[in-house]
Amino acid sequence: MNKWLNLPSRQYRTYVNGPYQYEKRSDERGRLGYPVTRESPASGGRYNNFQGGAITYKFGATSAYATWGNIRDQWAAQNYELGPLGFPSSDEYLCQDGTTSNDGYESYGASGQNFQNGQYLTSGRRPPTLGYSSVLFSKLTYQSSSQYTTAISQASTAWNALGSVQVTPYDPVNPTLTNVEISDANRPDVTWAGLYSNTDFGVDTIQMNTAKLGNASNQRNVMTHEMGHALGLAHNCKSQLMDPISNSSVFAPQFMDQAAYRQLWG
Secondary structure, eight states, X not given: OHHHHHOXXXXXXXXXXXXXXXXXOSSTTSSSOSBOSOOEEETTEEXXXXXXXXXXXXXXXXXXXXXXXXXXXXXXXXXXXXXXTOSBOSOOEEEEOSOOSTTGGGOEEEEEEEETTTEEEESSSOOOOBOOOOOBTTXXXXXXXXXXXXXXXXXXXXXXXXXXXXXXXXXXSSOOOOOEEEEEEOOTTSSOSEEEEOOSSSOEEEEEETTTOOSHHHHHHHHHHHHHHHTTBOOOBTTSTTOSSOOTTOOSOOHHHHHHXXXXXX
């Protein structure tokens, strides 16, 4: 009952720089509508069906979660909690729907949802998760003239924890090919706080925009995000490290970030 009454409204933009849209999701006026069944047993949990979807709870979980629409249809086709996905482990969240200009990060059109067995589903078109890569022979070697040395070290540690690609600074004692050059720029005229650029010839670059970077948390998030681009990840979904909108509370690869990384590098 509490879940039904307290599902948060969805805020999104249907096109770049468009007005914000709001979708109410709680109680009978929201996405689920009225209940159509009593609370019933699931395999390892409970569920309640509604006009527009269902709320499902796995025994021992900290929360129940709602499913509806295209994501619920995909989950149903895989036999709900009895299938390979198991129970939902998050509510629906927003995903980027396509890539446009530098302001494309404002356009959220798709949705995603996590499930307990290390997988996720997305509504509509699968959000982009893979992009260009600067990795060579399982290494991402960088040279830096940036002032954000702490953020670079923290970002390297976060990605190296996944184990498949080694992110390492250039060592003149044991020289190797530099994949990425990290530098600073002072650009109050642009929207980006960090920018990864892949080149067909020469060394790829990461620029940190001193005019747009705030505290240490913001610097850490942006640097780890841009290093993710250098590792071959494109923008994906809200709450993830590769969310196109900077989130200063996220410092390491999250669920979908890790899935994209594993898809690339194992």
